[in-house]
Amino acid sequence: MVSQTRLEYGFIGYQVPVFPRASRSARVRVPIRKKSGNNEKHAFEILVSVAGDFLQEGETFVPPNCKKDQQNACKNRVLKEQEDEIQSSKCNLSDKETYNEKTLSGYHQIRTVNKFSHAPDQFNLKPYSSLKGFDKLANVSGRNANHSSELGISSLISGEFSVGQFEDARAELSIIQTVKSETLQPTGSLDALEMDCKPPHYFCSGSKTSLFKDWTTLGPSRRSDTIETVSRDDNGNYMADQRIKNLSSSRRWRVSPNLNDGKRRKIFHDGRTSYSRQRSKRISPLKRRDFFNQCRFSGSDRGFQLDDRFNSAADKRVDDDNYCAAIRVASSVASPHPHPGSRDRNVKLRIKSFKVPELLVEIPTTATVGSLKRSVMEAVTTVLGDGLHVGILLQGKKVRDDSKTLIQTGISRDGKHRNLGFMLEPRHAQIKLPRCLGEQGITSHATSFTLDPRTSSISLDPPVAGCINGAQRDHHLVPSLPNISASTTLPNSQSRVSVPAISGEALAVVPIHHRAGRREFVQRRIRRPFSVSEVEALVQAVEKLGTGRWRDVKLRAFDNAKHRTYVDLKDKWKTLVHTARISPQQRRGEPVPQELLDRVLAVHAYRSQQQAKQQQLKSGV
DNA sequence: CTTAGGG
DNA sequence: CCCTAAG
Numbered sequence: 001m002v003s004q005t006r007l008e009y010g011f012i013g014y015q016v017p018v019f020p021r022a023s024r025s026a027r028v029r030v031p032i033r034k035k036s037g038n039n040e041k042h043a044f045e046i047l048v049s050v051a052g053d054f055l056q057e058g059e060t061f062v063p064p065n066c067k068k069d070q071q072n073a074c075k076n077r078v079l080k081e082q083e084d085e086i087q088s089s090k091c092n093l094s095d096k097e098t099y100n101e102k103t104l105s106g107y108h109q110i111r112t113v114n115k116f117s118h119a120p121d122q123f124n125l126k127p128y129s130s131l132k133g134f135d136k137l138a139n140v141s142g143r144n145a146n147h148s149s150e151l152g153i154s155s156l157i158s159g160e161f162s163v164g165q166f167e168d169a170r171a172e173l174s175i176i177q178t179v180k181s182e183t184l185q186p187t188g189s190l191d192a193l194e195m196d197c198k199p200p201h202y203f204c205s206g207s208k209t210s211l212f213k214d215w216t217t218l219g220p221s222r223r224s225d226t227i228e229t230v231s232r233d234d235n236g237n238y239m240a241d242q243r244i245k246n247l248s249s250s251r252r253w254r255v256s257p258n259l260n261d262g263k264r265r266k267i268f269h270d271g272r273t274s275y276s277r278q279r280s281k282r283i284s285p286l287k288r289r290d291f292f293n294q295c296r297f298s299g300s301d302r303g304f305q306l307d308d309r310f311n312s313a314a315d316k317r318v319d320d321d322n323y324c325a326a327i328r329v330a331s332s333v334a335s336p337h338p339h340p341g342s343r344d345r346n347v348k349l350r351i352k353s354f355k356v357p358e359l360l361v362e363i364p365t366t367a368t369v370g371s372l373k374r375s376v377m378e379a380v381t382t383v384l385g386d387g388l389h390v391g392i393l394l395q396g397k398k399v400r401d402d403s404k405t406l407i408q409t410g411i412s413r414d415g416k417h418r419n420l421g422f423m424l425e426p427r428h429a430q431i432k433l434p435r436c437l438g439e440q441g442i443t444s445h446a447t448s449f450t451l452d453p454r455t456s457s458i459s460l461d462p463p464v465a466g467c468i469n470g471a472q473r474d475h476h477l478v479p480s481l482p483n484i485s486a487s488t489t490l491p492n493s494q495s496r497v498s499v500p501a502i503s504g505e506a507l508a509v510v511p512i513h514h515r516a517g518r519r520e521f522v523q524r525r526i527r528r529p530f531s532v533s534e535v536e537a538l539v540q541a542v543e544k545l546g547t548g549r550w551r552d553v554k555l556r557a558f559d560n561a562k563h564r565t566y567v568d569l570k571d572k573w574k575t576l577v578h579t580a581r582i583s584p585q586q587r588r589g590e591p592v593p594q595e596l597l598d599r600v601l602a603v604h605a606y607r608s609q610q611q612a613k614q615q616q617l618k619s620g621v
Numbered sequence: 622c623t624t625a626g627g628g
Numbered sequence: 629c630c631c632t633a634a635g
Binding site for chain 3: 524525527567568571
């Protein structure tokens with residue numbers, strides 16, 4: 001039985017950011033920046049650069065421990081050659097076929113030469129159905145502000161999206177063994193989306209280590225949608241990087257769409273219900289921890305300030321919330337005479353940007369491109385449709401009272417520097433779920449799905465079912481309820497189940513500072529059994545270096561295997577020793593040649609002996 | 622960040 | 629593979 005190789009894709013295109021996988025190993029960020037010239041050309045560059053974030057199994061790579069500037073230099077070299085390649089191939093970017101072929105193949109070659117192994121995994125989501133609602137979204141007026149914007153957002157979200165990607169991705173799929181999504185989208189980085197009564201535009205964002213300094217659009221647009229670019233300053237980039245660093249692990253909203261019926265779910269409605277029910281059925285004890293981890297929920301007072309042009313203390317306060325989508329109102333242009341008492345004046349709010357939570361798609365290599373597209377589609381719609389509500393952020397503070405007027409809250413005054421923000425937040429709170437209570441952090445829908453290549457069906461990932469399911473019962477309560485998770489006040493996650501001696505009343509009013517000590521959940525790495533040749537390499541290295549120098553072993557024998565950390569190697573050695581000791585009948589997986597196992601035992605025995613001697617010496621002296 | 626071990 | 633105490 002051949003184990004299924006799977007791909008992990010991250011997405012950043014249309015406001016679907018990718019966050020770094022949690023890992024202790026170094027991660028390279030991908031670059032993208034704005035240029036104001038030929039958008040299609042840029043699209044290509046971006047794709048190339050984005051591809052740089054995906055490492056292909058079995059190929060060499062820049063060692064994690066290599067100096068950062070070395071890495072960058074390396075990357076730049078790749079990029080340079082890449083660009084040269086483009087020039088020489090004279091690929092016509094306006095011709096989609098040519099564009100795809102040239103760029104991908106060209107890039108592939110170059111990166112191989114340069115020991116970079118990447119796969120193009122950039123997707124851009126293209127709204128191609130009616131964009132009704134954008135007008136509503138753009139113009140929010142009077143006391144209906146909340147309602148209006150929610151309408152607009154809902155319309156936007158409910159709109160149909162197609163998933164654009166390379167046409168020849170199929171070929172790539174067959175080549176790529178595994179793709180890791182790397183950091184593409186730092187938390188809170190600028191995701192400006194101009195939505196001024198226009199269709200959404202495509203863009204991606206970069207980070208400090210970007211090869212490109214600015215923003216640009218992503219991918220050729222099938223439609224004649226306007227493409228705009230939004231720039232961000234270097235300082236913003238830097239800050240974004242800092243944030244990412246602090247996060248140090250990925251936060252994903254994993255999506256578990258149910259595609260078995262082949263029908264498109266209705267966002268915000270029936271889909272949600274049927275969803276959770278099915279998920280809850282599939283929860284397995286195996287994933288209990290993940291389940292717990294994913295129980296965390298986004299408090300209603302979190303959000304992003306995405307637009308660097310609005311940098312402020314308030315921005316910093318919320319900037320590492322990358323679960324919530326946020327909408328930034330660029331300017332609230334009130335009437336020329338903003339009298340406090342003039343209630344019938346309208347306020348025009350222009351939403352500058354918002355952010356969609358991260359999502360992760362896991363899909364077998366044998367899946368078709370079509371199914372991949374479908375997967376992404378489902379992932380996106382599921383995340384978006386799983387229930388969001390709109391939060392209002394005024395000068396960094398959450399406006400909870402829905403009954404206040406804009407004037408009362410100050411939203412209508414002085415449109416220019418009001419720092420008004422909208423947040424798209426998960427609808428469901430976890431507050432009624434004791435098991436989730438102590439969990440730090442947020443996240444209401446963290447789900448995942450896998451796609452079966454044969455049936456093209458998407459299976460739901462068990463872990464998250466229960467919490468979401470449970471939470472949904474309470475989703476009406478959420479928007480103005482204080483988040484009582486009180487997690488940050490608890491010593492640690494040990495208090496997860498049994499809440500310490502804090503009265504319920506106290507809990508209810510404990511202010512939440514989610515970002516402090518909040519933990520992300522992390523996608524468990526894909527299991528990748530060691531091949532015989534890997535075992536061979538490992539044994540050889542250990543024979544040479546001995547046990548206890550796993551970093552050196554890594555460098556020596558697995559330097560080009562990005563997915564094998566020294567901890568992995570140490571663990572593998574441990575299991576090898578175990579395997580060597582048990583009877584062959586008890587062994588599982590690909591059989592390891594007895595010869596290797598003998599060597600394992602020999603080395604192990606020798607090292608143990610040495611260690612014992614050391615101990616004796618110590619105690620003797 | 623690495624090691625070493627338990628889970 | 630994950631998690632983490634220790635160094």
